[in-house]
Structures are given as C-alpha cells and as structure tokens.
Amino acid sequence: GERLLADHSHRGGHPMAGSERSGIAAARADLFDGVYWLLTPSASTDPNLFSAMHALVTAIGARVISVDPQAHDEAVAIVSHVPHVTAAALVALAAAHSGERGELMRLAAGGFKDTTRIAAGSADLWTGICLDNAEALVAGIEELRGWLGGFEALVALAESIGVGVVEPSSAVSANFPKSSPLSLGGDPGPLLAQADLVLLVNCRAPYYPP
Numbered sequence: 226g227e228r229l230l231a232d233h234s235h236r237g238g239h240p241m242a243g244s245e246r247s248g249i250a251a252a253r254a255d256l257f258d259g260v261y262w263l264l265t266p267s268a269s270t271d272p273n274l275f276s277a278m279h280a281l282v283t284a285i286g287a288r289v290i291s292v293d294p295q296a297h298d299e300a301v302a303i304v305s306h307v308p309h310v311t312a313a314a315l316v317a318l319a320a321a322h323s324g325e326r327g328e329l330m331r332l333a334a335g336g337f338k339d340t341t342r343i344a345a346g347s348a349d350l351w352t353g354i355c356l357d358n359a360e361a362l363v364a365g366i367e368e369l370r371g372w373l374g375g376f377e378a379l380v381a382l383a384e385s386i387g388v389g390v391v392e393p394s395s396a397v398s399a400n401f402p403k404s405s406p407l408s409l410g411g412d413p414g415p416l417l418a419q420a421d422l423v424l425l426v427n428c429r430a431p432y433y434p435p
Contacts, residue, residue: 237294238264238278240287241305247346255286262287263301265294302361307369309351310362312344 242260262282266275279289292300319337323329355362 237297238262238282242287258286260287261290263297264289264291265297266291267294298358298361299364302358302365306355306358306362307365309343309346310355310366311369312341316341316344 240257240260240262242256264275264278264282282289315337319329319333319341
C-alpha cells in the first residue's frame with residue numbers, strides 16, 4: 226500500500242458497471258458505454274498521468290467521477306457493499322424458511338428476485354471486497370440496522386407514523402438520477418464526489434424452483 230502511494234503512476238479506479246453474470250461469456254462490447262468510472266487521485270498523483278487515464282476512460286465510452294479515496298470507500302459501501310450483504314441476508318432468511326424442497330422460493334415474485342439478484346457472485350471475490358472496505362462496510366451495516374430497528378419498533382406498536390419511513394424512501398427510489406453526460410470541462414483534475422453513482426454489481430442469484 227505504501228509503495229503504491231509513493232508511486233505517482235498509480236491511480237486507483239474502477240467502473241460502476243456489470244451485471245449478475247460473470248466470465249467471458251458475459252462480456253459485452255457496450256459494457257462501459259455511458260457508465261460512471263470512479264478515479265481516486267491523491268495529492269501526489271501526477272496530473273499528466275491522471276489526464277492520460279481520464280482520456281483513456283472517456284475513449285471507451287465511460288464518464289469520469291473523481292473522488293477522494295476515503296470518500297470513495299464510504300460511498301461504495303453504501304451503494305454497493307451494504308446492499309450486497311443485505312441481499313445475501315435476505316436469501317439466507319428465505320432459505321432458512323424454505324423447507325427441504327425449497328417450497329417457499331416458489332412463492333418468490335419479481336420483487337424478491339429483483340431485491341436479491343445482487344446476492345450472487347464469487348464468494349471469494351466478495352469476501353475480499355468486504356474485508357478490504359471493512360471499516361466503511363461495518364459503519365453502513367450499523368446505520369442500516371438503526372433504520373430497521375426504528376421501523377421494527379413502529380410496526381410492533383402498530384403506529385401508522387411508520388409510513389414516514391417508507392414514503393421518503395419511495396420518493397428517493399423513484400427519482401434516482403438518470404444517466405446523463407457529465408461536463409468536466411478544462412482540467413480533469415479531482416472533482417467533488419457526486420451522489421449519482423450508478424451501481425450494477427456481480428451477484429449470485431438464488432435458485433427458484435420451476
């Protein structure tokens with residue numbers, strides 16, 4: 226890690242793209258078209274090298290978002306890593322109640338399937354991702370636990386005020402930013418972290434009996 230930080234030619238980054246499929250068979254020529262590509266330059270990053278990376282990413286059709294490394298870890302924990310862990314937990318919950326022949330899974334409709342699709346993927350890969358971003362992931366899980374705990378308390382009390390938790394979430398979900406060009410202009414140096422990160426993660430879908 227220290228050697229990479231000292232090496233000004235190292236520039237961390239990755240695309241926010243993909244699907245539940247993996248391997249060469251899942252390759253697509255348009256995989257990076259219009260997607261956001263996060264770059265995490267530091268104060269010591271050579272501006273010329275960063276500009277070259279910016280140009281390369283743009284050339285393959287992606288759009289650059291430059292973000293501080295720590296802010297990157299916190300952001301992807303919320304929009305990628307916590308959702309993956311949550312989806313995996315939902316699959317585990319359903320599996321624990323599904324019986325030997327998976328009867329419960331036969332009842333799973335589109336909502337459950339959409340929610341748990343991101344639970345798929347390489348266990349080894351996601352173990353590494355979770356451990357590499359452990360601090361931010363743990364903080365995100367704790368925050369999610371707080372939201373769930375609050376909603377649980379309202380439901381247990383049969384309080385209609387609980388809708389106050391659901392309605393704002395529905396509004397946010399309905400208004401996720403649509404893909405649109407980012408006008409970088411001039412020097413593609415570090416930009417402010419953006420909230421409109423697009424996320425499609427590799428995942429292992431649960432088995433739904435026919």
